[in-house]
Amino acid sequence: MSYLFNTPEQQQQMLQTIGVDSLEALFATIPSDLRLDRPLDLPPALTEMELQKHFSNLASQNVGPGDRVCMLGGGAYDHFVPAAVDEIARRGEFYTAYTPYQAEASQGSLQTFFEFQSLICQLTGMDVSNASLYEGGTCVSEAAFMAMRVTNRHNRVVLLGSLHPEYRQVVETYLKHLNCEVVIVPCKDGSVDPADVDAAMDDQTACLVIQHPNFFGTLEEAAELTEIAHRYGALSVVSYDPISLGILSRPGDYGTDIAIAEGQSLGTPLQFGGPYLGLFSCSEKFVRRMPGRLIGQTVDRNGKRCYVLNLQAREQHIRRDKATSNICSNQGLIAIRAAVYLSLLGKQGIREVAELSCQKAHYAADQLTSVEGIELLFPERPFFKEFAVSCSEGADYLLRKARQAGFDLGPELSRFTFENNPESYQTAVLVAITEQRTREEIDRLVTALKA
Amino acid sequence: MSYLFNTPEQQQQMLQTIGVDSLEALFATIPSDLRLDRPLDLPPALTEMELQKHFSNLASQNVGPGDRVCMLGGGAYDHFVPAAVDEIARRGEFYTAYTPYQAEASQGSLQTFFEFQSLICQLTGMDVSNASLYEGGTCVSEAAFMAMRVTNRHNRVVLLGSLHPEYRQVVETYLKHLNCEVVIVPCKDGSVDPADVDAAMDDQTACLVIQHPNFFGTLEEAAELTEIAHRYGALSVVSYDPISLGILSRPGDYGTDIAIAEGQSLGTPLQFGGPYLGLFSCSEKFVRRMPGRLIGQTVDRNGKRCYVLNLQAREQHIRRDKATSNICSNQGLIAIRAAVYLSLLGKQGIREVAELSCQKAHYAADQLTSVEGIELLFPERPFFKEFAVSCSEGADYLLRKARQAGFDLGPELSRFTFENNPESYQTAVLVAITEQRTREEIDRLVTALKA
């Protein structure tokens, strides 16, 4: 039997010490009428060798970036993951430890998370980062909850219509049953008009949620929108692309109150959508209203610098129903990956990745739109590394033709629902270009699409 | 520049401390006429991302066991490697350490190698194992050298003609210029006749080298041959298949003086032939004549049990030209893999792997010989997990047809030279079956060959 230690002989010795005469007897407190009277109906047990073959078989039924060039976007990106990230994340000392409840036995995790927080602060220009939340989508809800607590306005939040539609759905799931109005300001021509936002805000609005670059890859007037939010006494919540901060102005620079992001791009493989990494940072003044785990520096009884779980009084194991969030884990191992990734890249590397992605994306956009029938969906809007194109012969046609040539584009906009959903979206797909893509690949795609 | 630390500013500070004014000046002791006056002509430097793409491209030009079912043998086998082996071997603490010269900073390696030695002793029934040599082939030469030292007979060794032909070539390379006669006893019908061996031995022979199971996969009369060697005062050297010892009688059981092996099967991937693992064990009485590194148990100044490099007086850094061998490394990391592998398998697991390989190989032999034109090359000889078949339409035909069906067989015997090289070898190939092969695979191969 796999992973068991006690030999039958030892089991007998142990039962004797306990004072019962069978394993079965240990379960005496489970009333017999509640017992399962048959074996579980599960597939037969496999040895490691068999399981590995089974996985080879499963993997062969998937088509991955190893087989096709990945230009898929929509919140998950094929950025390069240096080997050093795996080297650290696969150390048993990290992945088989748990929440650092015993600080003395967990300084490795604690300092790493503390440095993760520091790196996120340096990346974003924000004062304080927590040690991570689940992923980008739930960060929006957590930010909205926090904004409600901070502003004491519990009945209204405003979201830009250019927010990732799945993030918007998550917010709606979290808020709609709470008597809280979720107002969506429609996105027109690839971004949201600040005047429309101004019109949507009022003095009962807890926050304005901006995604910049937005779901379509284009830039929002994040600074101006933040000012608008503040004019109404609301918090500005900005969901950013962490890679973009290699060249774009940082949320902390333009006065964002809560900066959130999907951190998958920072060294985590795509793995079909998770586990990913929710980045959550804010102004210092709101720190005691933050959700999630916070690591703080302190000294030990000998005056030595060390790290602890800090401000736990906010958390659910102490505050229970009054906690700032119900989240009681962090994405520890993914946060470690991001810490290693950001350390490796440094200020120069993050700039290079951002610039390469941006330059190559623009080259790709130029080349793709040279194909007859393919046009930028939002030709007037600046974008960072992702853009939407429409295809006169339909989105499916474009995707299929690209696949046949060995490229995955997408997602197609028709997968999603939007507040403002013009006809043109039905023939449009997103294209995301990371630093991994090459001119040769882009040219090959374009040649295939022209053929 | 990759992997460098000193920034230009630091370099200047350091040069100042040294008292020279340029990096160039540090190389003043290299006469200028010896300097290379141009850059090295090497391919351009690649970043990690580019190198990874380059490797994907290289790998795609190879066809590996992931693409075809591996039934290749000839001294390297596709046995299953449990994930736990990789988990340990990829720890930086092991792979980025070096020879444990400083015992206090190397108890991890030292105890692991000590346990490796112990595991090999338990596996083989021998008294003493060293901490490994290069690989199976050079073990034969090292054993021959050692036998010469032990017996003080320096001019004659006898090898069975069923020894791996590459091992035989290595022995010849090592010995032929030393005024030492290398006598090969021809292999007939798959094994060597003890009477022929008896005839070949004399009282000037240092050792008899036996491979069992032999290169063709068949069994030799190892016990009887050992007796013959001893009768002439020679040492018996047995090259074994470590997996086979899960069911076969152990070299120590039948009086072998020096037991050697290629240890690749014990948890090391095929990686195109190396690095592999030379296993070398012997009787206790010869321990001070052994080549290679030996780890010994001792106590430290506080009486605590610990481990050290032992009997270094045999080694080249002390004995120089009088050393027992010129080898000054061991296959540390591969020995660690073998230690983990043997620990995981234990006495039960090694038996299972041996039995499965043996049973499946016999099934495969039965099925393959049901194909018209395919026959066992040595139908009379018992074998363990590998066997030779001849194909009436030629070895190439058989290999090609198998490849087309998704199977790699081989090697073909025509690749090698043998002392006794009958015509029948020209149409023969080896087939090796490990525990990884399934009935479904074997049946599929046979169906394809019959088509």
Added chain:
Amino acid sequence: LATQSLFALSQPGRRGAQFPAADVPVKPLEELIPAQALATEPTGLPEVTESDVIRHFVNLSTLNMCVDTHFYPLGSCTMKYNPKRHERLSSLPGIVDLHPYQNQADLQGMLGLLYEMQEMLAEISGLPAVSLQPAAGAQGEFTALLTAKAYFEDKGEKRTKVLFPNSAHGTNPASAAIAGFDCVQLASSKEGLVDLEDLKSHLDDQTAVFMVTNPNTLGLFEKDIKQIAQMVHDVGGLVYIDGANMNAILGYTRPGDFGGDMMHFNVHKTFTGPHGAGGPGSGPIAVRDFLADFLPGPVIGHDASAEEGEAYQLVTPSKSIGRVRSFCGNIGILVRGYCYLRTLGAAGLKAVSENAVLNANYLKALLKDVLPVPNGDLCMHEFVASASKSKAANGITAMDIAKRLLDFGFHAPTVYFPLVVPEAIMVEPTETESKETLDAFAETIVKILQEDPEFLHQAPHSTDVSRPDEVVAARNPILQCCESE
């Protein structure tokens, strides 16, 4: 040196990862991006080499205790061995590199795996409808509560209350609060179980859900669970089973069979996630038939008669509460859980629980004289002892024992939880520890209790740091390192 700050290693101009020059025609950034959107200065990320990064984080890692190096009997956390095959298989190309928006026909292997995972969780729970989406147990609770809410609203009921015993995990009330329910905490009985009287007194037509961990956080099976469920059902409420302690009952009894209507699994606990220094978790939920239509989307559907490449599909239930996260779940963790279930099979899972319970009871028996367990004769997979006796006798607290254990190479048990036991020491050995380890642990506890209390108040003595000052940390929070260098 290990604890030097990463930022202190930074030197201007040092480089870790490097990237090639652009192979496309490069335009000035200002032509691509409006000036006001561009950063005016670089980020403050440190500048270090790859080797700096490796040495720093490898050395830091060695300051952790972990399952791979130490016995880690952290109660309620199921710190069992994490099989290494899971790490290998979940990292295979074709598994680890799939994009969530790929064409479904190119994902049939992955979707098939996830579908099978749903089926296995349904069978283990006895609850037929599964959503893999929740990112962790706490999100599973929240998701299930919303599912219940939607169900009630669909029936035209608006129920406001969620009940839970005072021994519950803190996430239960926190999740209920965020789901917009009023929280009602119930007393525990003398035996450490749900107090039926107190429960009864709070049940009414406003009761939406009764949340209960079973076995509960004292490591005791709620023997009256069927009756409890009946009581809840009688007022029209639903029973939620917090699955944190599933490791005790796999194959022995199922939440769906003892009255639960909804539950979550902690894949990172019960099915060896692993724990990842705090996460990621994965908290799939299983619910009864009549709740299936309300589950968050997408779930994995299977149509055996579909054309090739379409057998497995992402589908959204008809009355879905919506999404609770982006994409489909913490797939990497679910894949590991799948490996585990496929390795163990039915008999293996049952043996897991048998040995988890055996180990807990054995350790409990070894310690019974020095660390009495207030509640329960037999425990399930864990037990909650109390250090009240030693505290009263000579001042040795649960914290002292926990800290001192570190010196002996044991991670501490959970202490001061659950709140209902004074000086609680909550020990969960798991099935992947040996009798030898349990013996050594028990001997150490006995030894510690004979040590000088003053010495213990200062413990641990062998770790890199000892007794960090949490009060100072909270008073003036220092939450990032750059400011202080």
Added chain:
Amino acid sequence: LATQSLFALSQPGRRGAQFPAADVPVKPLEELIPAQALATEPTGLPEVTESDVIRHFVNLSTLNMCVDTHFYPLGSCTMKYNPKRHERLSSLPGIVDLHPYQNQADLQGMLGLLYEMQEMLAEISGLPAVSLQPAAGAQGEFTALLTAKAYFEDKGEKRTKVLFPNSAHGTNPASAAIAGFDCVQLASSKEGLVDLEDLKSHLDDQTAVFMVTNPNTLGLFEKDIKQIAQMVHDVGGLVYIDGANMNAILGYTRPGDFGGDMMHFNVHKTFTGPHGAGGPGSGPIAVRDFLADFLPGPVIGHDASAEEGEAYQLVTPSKSIGRVRSFCGNIGILVRGYCYLRTLGAAGLKAVSENAVLNANYLKALLKDVLPVPNGDLCMHEFVASASKSKAANGITAMDIAKRLLDFGFHAPTVYFPLVVPEAIMVEPTETESKETLDAFAETIVKILQEDPEFLHQAPHSTDVSRPDEVVAARNPILQCCESE
């Protein structure tokens, strides 16, 4: 606990790896294998679980110092950073899983890589013919000496002597002896270089090969190397360059350019192999044109005009000495070396040597007052200091310093080698260490030399064990653990 014996963990019936039942019809083993060939009892391997194995070896690993955790200035060993991309790339499917007897058409990617490796090594050495076969530097020496022997024999000469300076690595004479040569050890000059007079006096028509490490083991470049080579060539001999110290001169000068006829590389040193706790190494050799035909087979040939799948071929040189090992070499290590060379390129390699030499000279300068270096004003990539002064002054030996350094988190330098320097301390910092680390190391040495000599004789004080008794070990060798349990 970490140091508990693996065998002590064994319990009858415990299982680690498990294998499925046979899926073929099973026959009694006795029908397949003659009875006398079958074992009569099982092996004595221990019986432990997978988790036992992991915890045991992970804990053991933490008792090592290594490059990933500590500065490791072990002289002559080039303990530089091992890039993590090498481990990833050398483990890729299609690289790590190739069988040596596959069809060559199915190996063109691997053979192409190895061919390119040959070409790069030829360019770096200035010697055009390369064999990748030797498993380590020592085997490279042996192989080259046999190659030379075959060359002489082919010319009808039978030369018997191999010369080397007394500062040589022990492998030089050991390899020469095994290759059947008489060994002649030469004196070193006052400057620590080859003594030209002594060399001259031993050169004659029996001289086959002069072996020299350059830079030599004192870290000094043999400035007269061209003249030396000329002297050897004048008597018809060949010059062998031990490439252990190539890290000093990459791109600056080449063995082929300064008179070497043959050399080996230590891929695990110069090109970040890695070191693997003692190996595997890889010791490819490069030789002059006229020696190419004698190299061991196979080497990788390239025919650009060949048909697809046949461009790269394994070929055996026409007058080959034969094989020195089975298969083609330590491919896994060569692949890592290939990664390194492709990452660095020409400018990168030159910068490697510049910084290796800079770091050595800088550290030497920092230590010059406390640990004088007897030979040389400027060193190359390493230097050999002497603790003679401190030994004379207060009895602090090289060994004391080495052991005490461990307490401060530094691996010790090589001590007592080369033999020509009393109380030798041989320091090779490598280019992958920072000025900050070198500063800290130098400060520590200064501090140590001010400590109590008695205290130092007992060092190290913080490690798991201290000063193992090697005499006892050698007197009654205990070489396996089972006997004592």
